[in-house]
Amino acid sequence: MTKENEITKAESPSFLTDSKSFEHTWRVATAFAKSKMIPKHFQNKPEDCMVALMMAQQLEVNPILALQNLQVIHGNVGFNSSFAIALANERGNFVEPITWTSKGEGDNLAVTAHAILKTGKEISITVGMDTARKENWTTNNKYKTMPEQMLRYRSATWLIRTHCPEVLLGMQSSEEIQDVQVNVPVGGSPVDKINQKVKQKINITEEANKLNDTNTKLENVISDSIEELDNDDPFN
Amino acid sequence: MALKRITNAEYHALDYVSKSHLDKVNLSPFHYWDHYINPDRVVPEPTKQMLLGTAMHTMILEPDLFEKEYLVESANAPKRPTAVQRNAKKPSNQTLDAIAYWEEFDKKANGKTLISIEDYQRLTIMRTRVLGHPAASTILKMSGVKEQSYVWKDSQTGEICKSRPDFHTDDGTLIVDLKTTSDASELGFQKSVHNFRYHVQAGFYLRSIEEAQQFVFIAVESKPPYLVAVYNASTDMINAGNRVADKNLATLAQCRKTGKWTGYSEEITTLDLPRFNND
Numbered sequence: 462m463t464k465e466n467e468i469t470k471a472e473s474p475s476f477l478t479d480s481k482s483f484e485h486t487w488r489v490a491t492a493f494a495k496s497k498m499i500p501k502h503f504q505n506k507p508e509d510c511m512v513a514l515m516m517a518q519q520l521e522v523n524p525i526l527a528l529q530n531l532q533v534i535h536g537n538v539g540f541n542s543s544f545a546i547a548l549a550n551e552r553g554n555f556v557e558p559i560t561w562t563s564k565g566e567g568d569n570l571a572v573t574a575h576a577i578l579k580t581g582k583e584i585s586i587t588v589g590m591d592t593a594r595k596e597n598w599t600t601n602n603k604y605k606t607m608p609e610q611m612l613r614y615r616s617a618t619w620l621i622r623t624h625c626p627e628v629l630l631g632m633q634s635s636e637e638i639q640d641v642q643v644n645v646p647v648g649g650s651p652v653d654k655i656n657q658k659v660k661q662k663i664n665i666t667e668e669a670n671k672l673n674d675t676n677t678k679l680e681n682v683i684s685d686s687i688e689e690l691d692n693d694d695p696f697n
Numbered sequence: 698m699a700l701k702r703i704t705n706a707e708y709h710a711l712d713y714v715s716k717s718h719l720d721k722v723n724l725s726p727f728h729y730w731d732h733y734i735n736p737d738r739v740v741p742e743p744t745k746q747m748l749l750g751t752a753m754h755t756m757i758l759e760p761d762l763f764e765k766e767y768l769v770e771s772a773n774a775p776k777r778p779t780a781v782q783r784n785a786k787k788p789s790n791q792t793l794d795a796i797a798y799w800e801e802f803d804k805k806a807n808g809k810t811l812i813s814i815e816d817y818q819r820l821t822i823m824r825t826r827v828l829g830h831p832a833a834s835t836i837l838k839m840s841g842v843k844e845q846s847y848v849w850k851d852s853q854t855g856e857i858c859k860s861r862p863d864f865h866t867d868d869g870t871l872i873v874d875l876k877t878t879s880d881a882s883e884l885g886f887q888k889s890v891h892n893f894r895y896h897v898q899a900g901f902y903l904r905s906i907e908e909a910q911q912f913v914f915i916a917v918e919s920k921p922p923y924l925v926a927v928y929n930a931s932t933d934m935i936n937a938g939n940r941v942a943d944k945n946l947a948t949l950a951q952c953r954k955t956g957k958w959t960g961y962s963e964e965i966t967t968l969d970l971p972r973f974n975n976d
Contacts, residue, residue: 568852591852595939597910651871652911652929655839659831 499528532635539635542614553625559617574616588616700846708846713859716898719945730958750877756820758843768809769817822923830925833915841866847905854950860905869908881916881926899930900938
């Protein structure tokens with residue numbers, strides 16, 4: 462049985478079935494949310510704290526560590542890449558921690574993450590600026606200010622996702638989420654914005670047409686009434 | 698990198714890799730060599746369809762230039778006299794009138810492209826349809842840049858590439874291309890994308906502007922009822938286009954390096970039925 466199968470077979474956390482356990486987790490989350498010692502994005506957000514605690518339980522890590530290294534970005538929960546790498550180094554299928562080598566510079570920069578599996582097989586994943594450009598990650602400004610670091614994160618999380626996905630429980634790193642998020646600018650993509658304008662235009666036209674129809678109907682009713690009045694025999 | 702404003706002819710004269718260059722390489726390296734390198738090459742005359750497409754671009758995107766670049770033939774113009782009629786010893790009055798008319802007309806034309814009244818009427822309807830389409834008119838009313846040329850160096854091959862988007866928004870996030878087609882329906886235009894490799898254009902052009910995010914086609918039918926549709930190239934389409942563009946660029950760079958411009962296979966190839974034939 463593989464490790465992945467073990468995880469899918471894992472029993473559901475008790476707080477989902479046991480109301481006492483749920484209430485307790487909620488109280489802990491509320492207490493954490495009031496603390497100034499946790500990251501700002503969790504302060505006064507007991508709901509987010511509770512999700513982080515549930516994840517800490519699932520990952521079997523210290524709750525404080527989870528709160529420090531988990532982020533909620535536009536509704537997606539992600540690990541800090543450094544935390545994901547540390548977790549994989551400790552629990553992954555690797556003989557020793559992940560290492561990196563770099564090649565080229567500027568547009569040609571490429572970083573390779575290396576590791577040795579417990580079976581002795583050497584594994585590596587290379588991620589270059591060409592891939593970053595093609596995948597549109599470079600719209601994240603960090604690829605301009607600290608490209609090597611970003612490629613290290615990317616190559617390592619890719620390596621982890623490929624060779625020991627159970628470590629991340631299928632979740633993304635926060636850098637990965639941000640890279641995708643920056644492709645969707647505030648207010649939607651250029652095409653979304655145009656479609657919003659088009660919809661408004663169509664609605665205005667439809668409203669105007671309805672108004673015209675109502676006016677025509679009203680005019681017809683008025684002219685019919687006048688005709689009826691004209692046809693009435695005044696002496697009858 | 699955006700170039701200074703240059704004309705369409707100047708753009709085509711730039712010896713850099715365009716999407717059309719990639720199309721030739723895709724047919725075979727020999728097609729590319731024969732079209733762009735062969736010292737005895739014959740530059741083909743543009744087809745009527747190509748001329749109509751160019752005229753439509755000018756009419757919709759740069760209407761101010763239309764009068765400067767095109768001359769519409771009059772509906773009641775006499776037939777252009779033949780060489781025999783011109784050289785006749787005693788031409789009829791009718792022929793003399795026609796000769797005078799066409800001499801005057803050619804003087805006015807002076808470098809302009811002639812366009813028949815029927816084609817002009819078609820173009821006018823197409824323009825009306827585009828401007829009457831809610832999405833197309835919204836796009837064309839946006840503040841942007843028309844027919845700007847760009848060059849960049851491909852990081853993988855070192856090839857210098859060029860593009861000339863019909864239109865892009867001021868912030869460069871949206872690139873727009875106007876296409877004439879016989880069928881602007883979804884399925885019809887998908888076939889055009891496949892046949893004319895518009896996906897390669899989408900991927901390739903998105904590389905020319907750093908801020909570019911999306912590529913949109915305004916498809917206009919060139920025959921009645923001259924319907925219009927606007928399509929946003931999907932991520933899958935762009936990715937596929939990028940893959941093929943990379944493959945074509947790599948082939949081109951390899952051919953330049955080796956000096957070998959191969960055609961089709963030189964060995965005997967076993968031929969099977971095409972995939973769409975179910976016999």
